[in-house]
Amino acid sequence: MPTQAIYTISDMRNLAEDVISMTFIAPEIARSAAAGQFIHIKCGHSRPLRRPISISDVSGDKLTVIFEVRGAGTRWLASRDIGRKVDILGPLGHGFGDTFSGGIIVVGGGIGAAPMLFAAKAAKRKAHSVTAVLGFRSQANVILTDEFDAVCDGLVTTTDDGTAGLRGNVSAPLEELLNTKKYGAVLACGPKPMLRAVAEMCAIHKIHCEISLEERMGCGVGACLVCACLMHNGERMSRVCKDGPVFDAKEVVWNG
Numbered sequence: 592m593p594t595q596a597i598y599t600i601s602d603m604r605n606l607a608e609d610v611i612s613m614t615f616i617a618p619e620i621a622r623s624a625a626a627g628q629f630i631h632i633k634c635g636h637s638r639p640l641r642r643p644i645s646i647s648d649v650s651g652d653k654l655t656v657i658f659e660v661r662g663a664g665t666r667w668l669a670s671r672d673i674g675r676k677v678d679i680l681g682p683l684g685h686g687f688g689d690t691f692s693g694g695i696i697v698v699g700g701g702i703g704a705a706p707m708l709f710a711a712k713a714a715k716r717k718a719h720s721v722t723a724v725l726g727f728r729s730q731a732n733v734i735l736t737d738e739f740d741a742v743c744d745g746l747v748t749t750t751d752d753g754t755a756g757l758r759g760n761v762s763a764p765l766e767e768l769l770n771t772k773k774y775g776a777v778l779a780c781g782p783k784p785m786l787r788a789v790a791e792m793c794a795i796h797k798i799h800c801e802i803s804l805e806e807r808m809g810c811g812v813g814a815c816l817v818c819a820c821l822m823h824n825g826e827r828m829s830r831v832c833k834d835g836p837v838f839d840a841k842e843v844v845w846n847g
């Protein structure tokens with residue numbers, strides 16, 4: 592069951608320009624959160640709609656989110672300080688599966704790397720071998736590589752402009768990994784074109800693939816249908832907040 596409560600910010604730091612890691616003391620949410628789930632944050636009294644942010648890590652009573660400042664809501668959140676209180680609802684949504692046989696590849700694009708750290712840690716706890724493939728625009732946007740390095744058996748970083756890691760996007764190193772070994776699953780979060788490329792590559796290699804989708808949200812709990820998307824070969828709608836945000840890639844209608 593999700594909890595709605597006021598929680599205290601216990602840590603806050605900049606990971607890159609306009610990218611903030613924020614930790615809350617939120618025992619009820621931290622204890623029940625699963626990788627791929629998100630929290631819904633009230634960003635000030637003047638904004639009735641909460642903002643969905645994925646859970647990036649949990650440790651004891653604490654949970655961490657990593658967010659990019661994009662508009663008024665995330666700017667408000669970024670202006671809070673350690674010790675301030677924030678109204679949070681969570682954990683929400685359906686996260687990544689955790690019963691795979693074989694090694695796991697986690698793929699993160701940009702800020703989509705954040706939830707994949709929690710996914711990598713969860714897979715590692717289940718004794719899977721975990722390889723991370725992370726893609727960023729440029730060196731200035733690279734985040735969390737030390738954290739992934741500490742958890743994963745392998746880490747490949749790419750940047751579009753080649754200023755850090757391999758030049759290009761995640762597709763080439765992912766393809767190389769899939770050509771080399773049979774993996775149990777690929778789990779991914781990032782921009783939609785990246786997710787689509789990952790899903791198509793996994794379909795060709797017949798590897799189970801789960802992706803985390805982003806959609807504009809209202810209630811966050813399945814009641815308002817703002818986040819409904821055409822899925823399942825176009826046969827029915829799914830609510831990204833409740834049935835997702837993580838879906839089996841085979842269910843996603845990419846042009847829908």
Ligand SMILES: Cc1cc2nc3c(=O)[nH]c(=O)nc-3n(C[C@H](O)[C@H](O)[C@H](O)COP(=O)(O)OP(=O)(O)OC[C@H]3O[C@@H](n4cnc5c(N)ncnc54)[C@H](O)[C@@H]3O)c2cc1C
Nearest residue numbers: 642643644645657658659661662663664665805806807836
């Ligand atoms: C399941 C889920 C998990 C997410 N996890 C993260 C994360 O870990 N880190 C991160 O930086 N961002 C994440 N996002 C995107 C984040 O929710 C938006 O960047 C944020 O809501 C923007 O709010 P704003 O007020 O700053 O921007 P504004 O553009 O001013 O927001 C206006 C409205 O649009 C909505 N909105 C705007 N952009 C998005 C978007 N991309 N997705 C959904 N709603 C949006 C806002 O919630 C708000 O209702 C996630 C989105 C979803 C759906």
Ligand code: FES
Nearest residue numbers: 809811815816832
């Ligand atoms: S945001 Fe209301 S149903 Fe998904």
